[in-house]
Amino acid sequence: xxxxxxxxxxxxxxxxxxxxxxxxxxxxxxxxxxxxxxxxxxxxxxxxxxxxxxxxxxxxxxxxxxxxxxxxxxxxxxxxxxxxxxxxxxxxxxxxxxxxxxxxxxxxxxxxxxxxxxxxxxxxxxxxxxxxxxxxxxxxxxxxxxxxxxxxxxxxxxxxxxxxxxxxxxxxxxxxxxxxxxxxxxxxxxxxxxxxxxxxxxxxxxxxxxxxxxxxxxxxxxxxxxxxxxxxxxxxxxxxxxxxxxxxxxxxxxxxxxxxxxxxxxxxxxxxxxxxxxxxxxxxxxxxxxxxxxxxxx
Numbered sequence: 318x319x320x321x322x323x324x325x326x327x328x329x330x331x332x333x334x335x336x337x338x339x340x341x342x343x344x345x346x347x348x349x350x351x352x353x354x355x356x357x358x359x360x361x362x363x364x365x366x367x368x369x370x371x372x373x374x375x376x377x378x379x380x381x382x383x384x385x386x387x388x389x390x391x392x393x394x395x396x397x398x399x400x401x402x403x404x405x406x407x408x409x410x411x412x413x414x415x416x417x418x419x420x421x422x423x424x425x426x427x428x429x430x431x432x433x434x435x436x437x438x439x440x441x442x443x444x445x446x447x448x449x450x451x452x453x454x455x456x457x458x459x460x461x462x463x464x465x466x467x468x469x470x471x472x473x474x475x476x477x478x479x480x481x482x483x484x485x486x487x488x489x490x491x492x493x494x495x496x497x498x499x500x501x502x503x504x505x506x507x508x509x510x511x512x513x514x515x516x517x518x519x520x521x522x523x524x525x526x527x528x529x530x531x532x533x534x535x536x537x538x539x540x541x542x543x544x545x546x547x548x549x550x551x552x553x554x555x556x557x558x559x560x561x562x563x564x565x566x567x568x569x570x571x572x573x574x575x576x577x578x579x580x581x582x583x584x585x586x587x588x589x590x591x592x593x594x595x596x597x598x599x600x601x602x603x604x605x606x607x608x609x610x611x612x613x614x615x
Contacts, residue, residue, distance in 0.1 A: 399438050
């Protein structure tokens with residue numbers, strides 16, 4: 318089973334390649350690994366397991382001990398230096414440039430000193446790399462709608478842009494897998510969604526809390542169900558959107574919070590036009606029902 322990014326479920330840390338492969342099942346990722354650390358560790362583990370390589374194979378190819386490689390793959394102990402991290406991805410044939418950006422963000426998350434980060438990076442001479450042309454074209458087309466969607470949950474343009482850049486770097490890292498998926502648009506959307514939801518503020522029941530988006534969204538269009546205008550009603554509407562099922566929530570956010578035309582939604586979400594229109598119809602009906610259930614009784 319190869320990892321596929323999912324909406325609210327991070328990639329399982331013990332996903333493996335073909336049955337009967339050599340080697341021992343590795344331990345799960347440490348609970349101490351942060352979100353940025355997991356952003357590169359989860360796909361690297363998945364790609365390693367899917368490759369059929371054992372830990373011994375990786376040790377032979379990287380030149381590092383089994384203990385150190387095992388700790389790196391678990392996210393256990395000290396945050397790994399760039400040298401050993403690069404040796405692992407080189408052994409797997411993965412691109413270095415996107416990995417370096419992901420590694421650097423996680424090093425900062427782990428509170429590594431700038432001097433340590435700089436010294437570690439200087440130990441490896443990276444060759445110039447450019448993303449595949451198809452990756453570049455895809456990211457240019459999706460940068461704006463992805464950023465608008467992320468901002469609805471993360472509230473600021475800066476945070477939204479950061480998560481989108483992280484998503485595009487992971488996508489480059491996993492490009493060979495993404496390009497052979499059933500629909501690369503769907504693959505990429507699920508990846509973006511997983512990164513956004515990992516950082517979104519949530520209720521205890523797991524639903525994202527969109528109420529604060531009332532104050533950061535530039536405009537609310539006339540197509541909003543119920544033509545809501547009062548601030549308190551807007552809060553109720555955004556709160557109801559956060560309680561929609563996954564696909565309905567995504568369509569509603571893109572349409573009513575981001576102002577994306579319905580005809581543009583299928584291409585962003587990787588859905589057929591018929592399915593996107595059906596999801597939008599169900600989302601509107603669900604929103605109206607939720608809003609009625611929270612309206613004061615007369």
